[in-house]
Amino acid sequence: GEDVEQSLFLSVREGDSSVIxxxxxxxxxxxxxxxxxxxxxxxxxxxxxxxxxDMKQDQRLTVLLNKKxxxxxxxxxxxxxxxxxxxxxAESTTDSWGKLQFGAGTQVxxxx
Amino acid sequence: DAxxxxxxxxxxxxxxxxxTLRCSPKSGHDTVSWYQQALGxxxxxxxxxxxxxxxxxxxxxxxxxxxxxxNYSSELNVxxxxxxxxxxxxxxxxxxxxxxxxxxGTRLTVV
Numbered sequence: 252g253e254d255v256e257q258s259l260f261l262s263v264r265e266g267d268s269s270v271i272x273x274x275x276x277x278x279x280x281x282x283x284x285x286x287x288x289x290x291x292x293x294x295x296x297x298x299x300x301x302x303x304x305d306m307k308q309d310q311r312l313t314v315l316l317n318k319k320x321x322x323x324x325x326x327x328x329x330x331x332x333x334x335x336x337x338x339x340x341a342e343s344t345t346d347s348w349g350k351l352q353f354g355a356g357t358q359v360x361x362x363x
Numbered sequence: 364d365a366x367x368x369x370x371x372x373x374x375x376x377x378x379x380x381x382x383t384l385r386c387s388p389k390s391g392h393d394t395v396s397w398y399q400q401a402l403g404x405x406x407x408x409x410x411x412x413x414x415x416x417x418x419x420x421x422x423x424x425x426x427x428x429x430x431x432x433x434n435y436s437s438e439l440n441v442x443x444x445x446x447x448x449x450x451x452x453x454x455x456x457x458x459x460x461x462x463x464x465x466x467x468g469t470r471l472t473v474v
Contacts, residue, residue, distance in 0.1 A: 254407075281460060293369075293453055293467035294406070322436075339405055349394055350419050351459035353405030 255342055257354035263361055269327040271357045273340035276321060283316060284341045284351065285325045294339065297325070335361045364391065365457050367466035375472045376444050384439040384469045392464070394418075397429060398453040400468070406453055411428030413459070414438055419456040441471075449473045 255275045263269045275283070280302045286294040300307045300314045300323075307314045313326040322339055337358050341351040368387045376382050388395050394413045398406035408421035412431035426442045435456075441448055451473050457463040 282431050282463075284463060286465070291470075293451075294455075294465035296462070296464050299462065341405075342437050343460055343463070347419065349396065349457045349463060350411055350421075351396075351398075351406070351455070351463060352408075 254352050255340060255354040257338075257340060258356045259355065259357060261357055263330050263359065265330060265332060265361055265363050267330055268329045269325075269359060270359075271325045271327075271338050271340075271359065272322055273323040273325075273354055275323065275340075275342045275352075277342060277344050277352075278318075279345045280321075280342045282343050283314075283323050283346055284339075284343075285312075286339045286341065286355070288331065288337045288339065297338075322350065327347070330359075330361050332361050332363065335359060344360045367454055367464050368391075368439055369452075369454050369466040369469050371465065371469060373470045373472075375474060378444055378446060378473055380444050381421065382471060383454045384441075384452055384471070385455075386439070386454030386456075386466060388435045388454075389464050390407060390435070391446045391468045392456035392458050392462075393435055394457045394459055394465070395431055396457070397433065397437070397439045398455060398465075400451040402450075409439070418430070444473045446473050 284299040285297045311328045337356040381450040397409040400406040410420040451468045
């Protein structure tokens with residue numbers, strides 16, 4: 252099974268906050284990443300967090316990391332229709348050095 | 364500052380043929396990895412190159428091979444193409460294990 256798990260779908264109203272959740276299993280994670288993928292496109296790096304951090308904020312994006320529960324979340328404030336996409340979380344570990352293990356992705360649909 | 368660039372963007376090949384995909388990493392990055400993304404799934408790691416050597420490899424057959432050049436650019440070669448090789452192939456570059464950035468991908472269709 253997947254080492255990284257995400258819920259498959261999230262629907263949110265324009266202007267509300269979105270929260271996308273992710274759980275991982277490897278306690279030796281070094282970096283945890285969030286990517287956005289629009290239809291037919293590659294992966295856009297949104298943000299990443301080093302495993303010794305609890306939180307990282309970058310404009311509308313806030314990443315929270317709970318190492319004890321191996322839980323990662325991405326909050327998007329003031330969600331816009333352009334935020335509709337598939338969001339992937341991914342982890343790299345100390346013994347995999349930049350090799351990313353991805354979840355299956357969360358499809359976010361923003362409704363007006 | 365150009366990010367990761369891949370060529371070509373789309374490719375159609377016949378079963379049994381061979382294909383070469385190309386990638387130029389983001390400026391300042393020294394490590395290149397390749398991923399395969401089937402429709403509706405997350406990317407799967409194929410292999411990684413650092414200092415012109417294959418450093419890590421995922422669970423892919425020997426039909427998948429690669430190369431990294433002194434300027435850090437990279438190629439992915441797939442021999443004896445199968446219908447199941449149809450996918451989006453993504454190149455990622457990083458500064459060792461940090462800041463992994465992806466290109467726009469090459470959509471390979473095997474018919």
